[in-house]
Amino acid sequence: MDYTKYISAELYVLIPLLYVIGAFIKNSRISDWKIPIILGVTGIALAGLWIFSTNTIHGTQQVLSMIFASITQGVMCAAASVYTDNLYKQLKEKKDEQADKSDSSADTAVG
Numbered sequence: 001m002d003y004t005k006y007i008s009a010e011l012y013v014l015i016p017l018l019y020v021i022g023a024f025i026k027n028s029r030i031s032d033w034k035i036p037i038i039l040g041v042t043g044i045a046l047a048g049l050w051i052f053s054t055n056t057i058h059g060t061q062q063v064l065s066m067i068f069a070s071i072t073q074g075v076m077c078a079a080a081s082v083y084t085d086n087l088y089k090q091l092k093e094k095k096d097e098q099a100d101k102s103d104s105s106a107d108t109a110v111g
Contacts, residue, residue: 007076010054011047014074018043018081036082043081044074 007015018039025035048070057063 006072007080008073011050011073011077014043014046014077015080015084017046018078019084022081022085036078039078039081040075042074043076043078044071047071047074047077 021042022035022039025038026032030038048067051066051070051073055062055066057066
């Protein structure tokens with residue numbers, strides 16, 4: 001999925017930031033299933049902070065649009081962060097499996 005079509009360029013910085021926050025949370029006592037929820041809420045709050053601080057409010061319709069943008073942008077950034085983490089884990093597992101295969105085939109050839 002090409003996230004660049006959906007995430008504002010100014011908010012790309014949230015992806016690695018949320019990744020780091022997730023890594024810190026992972027090393028805490030918080031359950032793993034709560035991490036995406038925490039990252040989603042944090043992403044929404046940070047996106048909202050940026051959106052509301054860079055725009056002038058001219059009415060209820062604009063406030064509602066900014067809230068919607070905050071939610072969608074925050075969720076997309078959190079999703080990209082979680083996706084990045086899972087992709088990294090999968091690539092690491094594949095590399096470890098390939099190393100194990102080459103080690104076991106070397107053992108078989110020697111034995």
